[in-house]
Amino acid sequence: xxxxxxxxxxxxxxxxxxxxxxxxxxxxxxxxxxxxxxxxxxxxxxxxxxxxxxxxxxxxxxxxxxxxxxxxxxxxxxxxxxxxxxxxxxxxxxxxxxxxxxxxxxxxxxxxxxxxxxxxxxxxxxxxxxxxxxxxxxxxxxxxxxxxxxxxxxxxxxxxxxxxxxxxxxxxxxxxxxxxxxxxxxxxxxxxxxxxxxxxxxxxxxxxxxxxxxxxxxxxxxxxxxxxxxxxxxxxxxxxxxxxxxxxxxxxxxxxxxxxxxxxxxxxxxxxxxxxxxxxxxxxxxxxxxxxxxxxxxxxxxxxxxxxxxxxxxxxxxxxxxxxxxxxxxxxxxxxxxxxxxxxxxxxxxxxxxxxxxxxxxxxxxxxxxxxxxxxxxxxxxxx
Amino acid sequence: xxxxxxxxxxxxxxxxxxxxxxxxxxxxxxxxxxxxxxxxxxxxxxxxxxxxxxxxxxxxxxxxxxxxxxxxxxxxxxxxxxxxxxxxxxxxxxxxxxxxxxxxxxxxxxxxxxxxxxxxxxxxxxxxxxxxxxxxxxxxxxxxxxxxxxxxxxxxxxxxxxxxxxxxxxxxxxxxxxxxxxxxxxxxxxxxxxxxxxxxxxxxxxxxxxxxxxxxxxxxxxxxxxxxxxxxxxxxxxxxxxxxxxxxxxxxxxxxxxxxxxxxxxxxxxxxxxxxxxxxxxxxxxxxxxxxxxxxxxxxxxxxxxxxxxxxxxxxxxxxxxxxxxxxxxxxxxxxxxxxxxxxxxxxxxxxxxxxxxxxxxxxxxxxxxxxxxxxxxxxxxxxxxxxxxxxxxxxxx
Numbered sequence: 001x002x003x004x005x006x007x008x009x010x011x012x013x014x015x016x017x018x019x020x021x022x023x024x025x026x027x028x029x030x031x032x033x034x035x036x037x038x039x040x041x042x043x044x045x046x047x048x049x050x051x052x053x054x055x056x057x058x059x060x061x062x063x064x065x066x067x068x069x070x071x072x073x074x075x076x077x078x079x080x081x082x083x084x085x086x087x088x089x090x091x092x093x094x095x096x097x098x099x100x101x102x103x104x105x106x107x108x109x110x111x112x113x114x115x116x117x118x119x120x121x122x123x124x125x126x127x128x129x130x131x132x133x134x135x136x137x138x139x140x141x142x143x144x145x146x147x148x149x150x151x152x153x154x155x156x157x158x159x160x161x162x163x164x165x166x167x168x169x170x171x172x173x174x175x176x177x178x179x180x181x182x183x184x185x186x187x188x189x190x191x192x193x194x195x196x197x198x199x200x201x202x203x204x205x206x207x208x209x210x211x212x213x214x215x216x217x218x219x220x221x222x223x224x225x226x227x228x229x230x231x232x233x234x235x236x237x238x239x240x241x242x243x244x245x246x247x248x249x250x251x252x253x254x255x256x257x258x259x260x261x262x263x264x265x266x267x268x269x270x271x272x273x274x275x276x277x278x279x280x281x282x283x284x285x286x287x288x289x290x291x292x293x294x295x296x297x298x299x300x301x302x303x304x305x306x307x308x309x310x311x312x313x314x315x316x317x318x319x320x321x322x323x324x325x326x327x328x329x330x331x332x333x334x335x336x337x338x339x340x341x342x343x344x345x346x347x348x349x350x351x352x353x354x355x356x357x358x359x360x361x362x363x364x365x366x367x368x369x370x371x372x373x374x375x376x377x378x379x380x381x382x383x384x
Numbered sequence: 385x386x387x388x389x390x391x392x393x394x395x396x397x398x399x400x401x402x403x404x405x406x407x408x409x410x411x412x413x414x415x416x417x418x419x420x421x422x423x424x425x426x427x428x429x430x431x432x433x434x435x436x437x438x439x440x441x442x443x444x445x446x447x448x449x450x451x452x453x454x455x456x457x458x459x460x461x462x463x464x465x466x467x468x469x470x471x472x473x474x475x476x477x478x479x480x481x482x483x484x485x486x487x488x489x490x491x492x493x494x495x496x497x498x499x500x501x502x503x504x505x506x507x508x509x510x511x512x513x514x515x516x517x518x519x520x521x522x523x524x525x526x527x528x529x530x531x532x533x534x535x536x537x538x539x540x541x542x543x544x545x546x547x548x549x550x551x552x553x554x555x556x557x558x559x560x561x562x563x564x565x566x567x568x569x570x571x572x573x574x575x576x577x578x579x580x581x582x583x584x585x586x587x588x589x590x591x592x593x594x595x596x597x598x599x600x601x602x603x604x605x606x607x608x609x610x611x612x613x614x615x616x617x618x619x620x621x622x623x624x625x626x627x628x629x630x631x632x633x634x635x636x637x638x639x640x641x642x643x644x645x646x647x648x649x650x651x652x653x654x655x656x657x658x659x660x661x662x663x664x665x666x667x668x669x670x671x672x673x674x675x676x677x678x679x680x681x682x683x684x685x686x687x688x689x690x691x692x693x694x695x696x697x698x699x700x701x702x703x704x705x706x707x708x709x710x711x712x713x714x715x716x717x718x719x720x721x722x723x724x725x726x727x728x729x730x731x732x733x734x735x736x737x738x739x740x741x742x743x744x745x746x747x748x749x750x751x752x753x754x755x756x757x758x759x760x761x762x763x764x765x766x767x768x769x770x771x772x773x774x775x776x777x778x779x780x781x782x
Contacts, residue, residue, distance in 0.1 A: 001456050003684075265781070284780055300387070300677065
């Protein structure tokens, strides 16, 4: 049992943290980045490539750095701390995760170099409006035709869809809308006829889009993984995204807690720093406890990400998301409360942390959803 | 970073688990699990078995009977002990007065007291709190005035847990009336059989006799029973409170209670089925399990950090363990009470058979006392509000 980072991991943490602090860290550069057409400056993405972050999770044999869950946690926590708007989650962890887990050697050879050098991004077009959090709920269809498939349907809230050159799309090749079997993944260039990306800003300062697929032809060789067997891949990809969000939320909460404690020390009322009031001190401590509990569960999520027992791994990731969601809500709400009026304004950095934390709660499963999954698994403590 | 245990640690866990479950009498462990009062003999029997194995005080210095274990091994040992519902080695002996004497006592005191502390031949109780000195412990008023080779001690100690069984009491007493609060306090060992010592039971909200008031009326205490230097007692008390915080979250106890709730829920009738079919109940249970898992990792982080910390200084992070650990212990007793439902009301009633309904009657009578009793855990050992103050000051700098 060892919570220390290796030398390489410490170096990674330092370099990402330095980049993050120099690039963002205050509201002005963040606001400037968000007003770019894609919600982030292209030049920043290239910098992430130069730092080696875009190739981090991919195998060395594929030209990547072979990073595992710990490296991912380190990067996402550091990027989360400054709310870096670059589509690392969408492109590297979600889209890249699907390619990493299910891609053939040819597909990796075709797509990974561009993904890793920052010239071609991916997005993960899986969610649909009616599905909420159920990963098996796919209405989009893929009809077999000569030489390939025709896709028809609508994908909802595809993160950074407008920044992607290639979409990882799930569609039903057999079965009914909610069947576990019958879902197939495809690699689809975003600019082929019949694909329409309708992009929009999100409530946390990011971007997403709805992807409409209208009689879109996909050649058979663009199938990602085995036919009808996409769901297990999708589940693993989403588990990776949950762990990444846990780490991001820890970075966010740490930054927000730091801002709040600093504010308590400097804001004066009644002639004294408001941090001298015990009622406020204890709320700041409750935030700290929630943050540390979240940090522990983010580590747990990372540790369990590669566990082989499906049931154990799923319950662990769900438990982690529940804890992160609970902590995020407490830390976010308390921070706004302790700041008073200034915490309610878009002029204040902490308000942006709050918004992002609130949206993280809703991504890839909210608290009731994941708590039900833990219940269905029989909980975490054995009865024996 | 690797959160897994090594094969050696896993083997160690299996060894201690097997020992606890085969060597400690099942009827004693059942009492602990079911929340029934333990007799003095139960504590003694259990601790003697541990002592014979060399495991009563593994965290002590090796020359006084400790084990050369890593912090992780100690952590595993305590977790497994709690999960097996083994009575904790008497806290006052093994975690409080023992380490103080081992660290600050003189050679004669070590030789005289430590073996008997370890084997529970002497039962010790704690004389810190007073009616007027709770969270503000340093305001204590019990005084010890030097008279030749003796101190004359006058005062009153409160919340003396299991003092009714005690042979000895370790006390904080004021030896310099002129000095400022924390100075002028000494650490004194007092034989409970001394003339002038009176123990009065206090019945707590669970209806049981667990704590006492101890009156000290002109008690003559030989000066050789002073630990360390006169007027340095506050330092020793701080050491005592900081010493060995492993297990303060009592995660193993909460896990054991959750496991028991799960077993009982499957046989507790509710509606057309059992309480295990009640998804609202199981959802509340799962919420506690999730927080407990987070706290378990938090505790492992604190344990891992202990290896490089000054062991005599309190780790303010252990305040997190105290706050969350006590909240979760209390939450499990609330779930147990909810599980018992209306059958928790009778303080005692006869069981007529051995089916599920009758079995429910047999265990439900301890649900309420357990819930009542565990309200103490957010009060003792530095109340949770004091723990908030500690974190605000020591970690947040407020």
